Structures are given as structure tokens and as C-alpha cells.
Amino acid sequence: MRAAYRSGAHTPMPPWQVRETRFSRRGRRGVDAAEVGDFLERVADDLALLYDEVARSWEETRQIKDALHDWQSRQARSRRELVGER
Template identity: 45%
Template sequence: MTRSSLYDGGRLHPRHVRDRQFATVGFGRRGLDPAEVRRFLHRVALDLTVLHQDLALLSAENARVKRALRAWHGAGPERRRP
């Protein structure tokens, strides 16, 4: 996976998290590049925020449809005709 494919604005997928490889820091230091890790974690957080917002909207819409369906079933057959 290239850096551009992850940071180009597309939706983050679970495979991006599973397969992500971070560059190691330069000579004389050990570990991962902290700036790259922070950028990736920021991206994960943003995508999770969007997913949670989408989930909340869908849950609200689901509840609205269920209420409408219950009201429609509760109405007599004479009221169901369009």
C-alpha cells in the first residue's frame, strides 16, 4: 500500500488498518516515524467519527420507519388505502 492511496481522501477500510506498514525512523534512532503514525491515527479517528455519525443517522431513520409502520398497521384497513 502506498501512502498516497491512504491519504488521498478515500474512505478508510479495515484492510488499510490491518495491512498498514509504517516507515522506520532514520539512522541512529529506533522505532516508527512518529509523524506518520500520528497522521494515520488522525485519519482513523476521522473515519470512525464519520461512521459513528452515519450509524446514528441510520438508527434514527430506522426508528422513524418502524414507528410509521406500527402506525400504519394500527390503522384500520379503511385508512390504509392511498
């Protein structure tokens, strides 16, 4: 089975959209609505956890970048002061 093509502008499916997805019936047997519902809930819960983890990672990355920028600024200031003292 080949993966579906996704453009660079692909937007991930949010958890609510997974929860709201409905399937059409096929033939007499169709699908077990309870099984599909349980599966969608599980997938949506997993997506919600992953989105939360990504948000925390972005925040942590921002904090690390800010701290690095502050440290680099202090180092540059210290070097300028040392050069100015000589």
C-alpha cells in the first residue's frame, strides 16, 4: 500500500475532527459503529496528547533560545569590557 500524497501545506487533522468523523455503511453488514467510535476516541486522545507534547516542546525550545541569547549577549559584553580595559 502506498502512502497518500501530501503537499507541503498539509495541515494535521485535529482531535475534534477525528471524533466527528462518520463512516457510511457498506452492504448489509456495514461496520460496527461502537468499534469505530472506540477507535476514533482512542486516536483522538492520542492526537491530543501529541499536540500537547509538541506545544510543551515549542515552549521549552523558546526558553532555551532566550537563555542562549542572554548568555551570548553577556559573553559579548564581557569580551568588549576586557578589550576596553587593556
